[in-house]
Amino acid sequence: MHKISKFLVLGLTASLLFLQVFAQEQSGQVEMADGMRQSGKIYVVIAVILTILAGLIFYLVRLDRKITRLEKDNE
Amino acid sequence: MRKSWWKIVCVVLLVYAIVGGLLLPVPALRQLQETIRNLYYHVCMWFAMMILFTTSVVYSIKHLRTLNYKYDIYAREFAAVGLVLGLLGYSTGAIWASYTWADPNNPAYASFGSIVREPKLIGAAMAILIYFAYFVLRSSITDIDKRARVSAVYNVFAYAMLFPSIWIVPRLLPSLHPGQEGNPALNFNDIDARMRMVFYPAIIGWTLIGVWISILKIRLTILKEKSWLHA
Numbered sequence: 001m002h003k004i005s006k007f008l009v010l011g012l013t014a015s016l017l018f019l020q021v022f023a024q025e026q027s028g029q030v031e032m033a034d035g036m037r038q039s040g041k042i043y044v045v046i047a048v049i050l051t052i053l054a055g056l057i058f059y060l061v062r063l064d065r066k067i068t069r070l071e072k073d074n075e
Numbered sequence: 076m077r078k079s080w081w082k083i084v085c086v087v088l089l090v091y092a093i094v095g096g097l098l099l100p101v102p103a104l105r106q107l108q109e110t111i112r113n114l115y116y117h118v119c120m121w122f123a124m125m126i127l128f129t130t131s132v133v134y135s136i137k138h139l140r141t142l143n144y145k146y147d148i149y150a151r152e153f154a155a156v157g158l159v160l161g162l163l164g165y166s167t168g169a170i171w172a173s174y175t176w177a178d179p180n181n182p183a184y185a186s187f188g189s190i191v192r193e194p195k196l197i198g199a200a201m202a203i204l205i206y207f208a209y210f211v212l213r214s215s216i217t218d219i220d221k222r223a224r225v226s227a228v229y230n231v232f233a234y235a236m237l238f239p240s241i242w243i244v245p246r247l248l249p250s251l252h253p254g255q256e257g258n259p260a261l262n263f264n265d266i267d268a269r270m271r272m273v274f275y276p277a278i279i280g281w282t283l284i285g286v287w288i289s290i291l292k293i294r295l296t297i298l299k300e301k302s303w304l305h306a
Contacts, residue, residue, distance in 0.1 A: 042097060042098065045097065046093060046094055046097055046098070049093050049097075050090065050093060050094070053089060053090065053093065057086055057089075060284075060287060060288070060291070061082075063291055064082075064287075064291055067291060067294050067295055067298070070298055071294065071298060074298060074301060
């Protein structure tokens with residue numbers, strides 16, 4: 001009996017919390033991270049990701065060249 | 076370097092997928108918010124995996140028809156890179172889900188029990204494990220001809236199992252994963268026109284980088300085994 005009431009309280013709290021969040025989000029526009037774009041800081045993230053991509057591509061190109069050279073040596 | 080034009084296309088498309096993917100506007104959704112941008116990365120991993128596995132099974136069938144050992148190498152390396160992309164898709168999906176619909180610590184989100192029962196996750200895990208078994212099977216056979224033939228047959232079965240485990244069964248069961256009613260991300264009602272402008276090029280870009288890595292691995296394997304391949 002004790003266990004069941006515990007679950008009931010937990011479930012009620014959870015559903016209340018859920019309802020509260022739901023109500024907040026239903027009222028008006030969805031809040032997006034527009035501030036990040038306005039401040040221009042998103043470009044920093046893009047710069048970081050592009051650097052990583054450039055590094056990976058550079059590595060792939062070098063690997064490709066190396067294999068091509070090996071293939072030529074083997075002929 | 077060989078045949079470089081599509082490698083340039085690949086780099087251009089990936090740069091576009093990152094710059095456009097982070098900067099272009101996306102629809103405001105209540106639960107996903109900015110994380111919808113993960114569509115350009117997480118979903119593309121699965122698309123690229125599917126394309127590479129398809130390529131792999133085509134080469135397996137080609138091997139069975141011709142018994143050319145070269146096709147066995149092709150099938151193996153495409154499946155290996157496809158598996159890597161699948162694992163990346165799975166782990167990025169875990170990160171994304173835990174911030175949008177499956178955080179066990181957030182009472183507003185789904186309970187942990189429903190996450191464990193999530194058919195999409197189980198199906199994807201099954202598909203990945205089936206492909207792991209492909210490599211276990213390969214390495215357990217020492218006879219080269221037999222290995223090529225048996226693993227080609229197994230690859231056909233593994234590919235056939237992909238469809239029930241990641242396409243059919245998750246659609247028959249209730250799921251928290253978005254796009255439950257149809258093909259996630261392909262359905263025209265699901266995806267915004269602005270997002271399609273980035274999404275399709277992103278698929279091609281990620282697939283091409285997978286193909287690039289596979290071809291490098293194939294060329295390396297052929298170099299290594301050349302001594303007796305042409306003997």
